[in-house]
Amino acid sequence: MSFYERKILPKLINFACGLGPMMKQRAKIVPLAEGNVLEIGIGSGLNLSFYEKEKVNSLIGIDPSLETWALNQNLTESLGFKFTYFQTGAEKLPIDNQSIDTIVITYTLCTIPNANLAFEEIRRVLKPKGKILFVEHGKAPDEQVLKWQNRINPYWKKIGGGCNLNRDIPKLFQENGFKIPDLKTMYLPGWKPASFNFWGIAEK
Numbered sequence: 698m699s700f701y702e703r704k705i706l707p708k709l710i711n712f713a714c715g716l717g718p719m720m721k722q723r724a725k726i727v728p729l730a731e732g733n734v735l736e737i738g739i740g741s742g743l744n745l746s747f748y749e750k751e752k753v754n755s756l757i758g759i760d761p762s763l764e765t766w767a768l769n770q771n772l773t774e775s776l777g778f779k780f781t782y783f784q785t786g787a788e789k790l791p792i793d794n795q796s797i798d799t800i801v802i803t804y805t806l807c808t809i810p811n812a813n814l815a816f817e818e819i820r821r822v823l824k825p826k827g828k829i830l831f832v833e834h835g836k837a838p839d840e841q842v843l844k845w846q847n848r849i850n851p852y853w854k855k856i857g858g859g860c861n862l863n864r865d866i867p868k869l870f871q872e873n874g875f876k877i878p879d880l881k882t883m884y885l886p887g888w889k890p891a892s893f894n895f896w897g898i899a900e901k
């Protein structure tokens with residue numbers, strides 16, 4: 698791992714993902730989490746303050762970047778439910794079959810190198826009636842914006858820790874056997890190639 702990936706990227710991620718518009722997006726989705734919750738790509742823990750302790754039984758956070766997790770604000774001590782962190786990618790989850798009620802994933806499907814493999818694991822650990830709460834950015838609906846997303850993506854990926862600007866998030870869910878009955882989308886304020894957001898609740 699390079700100096701940039703260890704020392705600079707985690708701080709950049711924490712700063713960029715902590716901006717107001719993204720925090721507002723988290724507030725729409727994370728409080729819906731209930732039961733045994735798994736957060737995939739927990740990053741620096743920016744979702745932690747949005748969990749409602751009355752609804753959550755336990756939370757497992759996974760992320761391969763310990764350096765990013767180290768920036769968390771130590772909120773885990775005051776969560777009011779059991780919390781466990783695993784340093785791992787979503788492609789191999791150290792979690793029992795059908796043990797999770799809610800998966801939370803925010804601004805991470807853009808980055809997971811093998812998203813289809815991650816979905817296999819998601820299907821394995823999620824209970825039959827479990828749900829995925831997600832907020833992601835990805836492929837824009839406007840031709841001009843998409844053209845720029847495609848052009849910039851190879852360079853963006855290098856500086857963004859593997860983040861893709863142009864992933865088709867709804868298609869990814871659909872191809873992996875999940876439906877999203879009430880998908881919401883919009884551009885957040887900011888640079889359009891990185892700001893087209895999708896959010897909702899996905900079910901098997």
Ligand SMILES: C[S@@+](CC[C@H](N)C(=O)[O-])C[C@H]1O[C@@H](n2cnc3c(N)ncnc32)[C@H](O)[C@@H]1O
Nearest residue numbers: 714738739740743762786787803804805808809
């Ligand atoms: C843009 S950050 C978002 C972090 C956090 N989810 C948030 O909303 O603030 C993307 C995160 O995906 C994580 N990541 C990268 N590869 C991953 C993988 N294979 N499985 C799970 N997370 C991964 C990165 O370490 C990083 O923390």
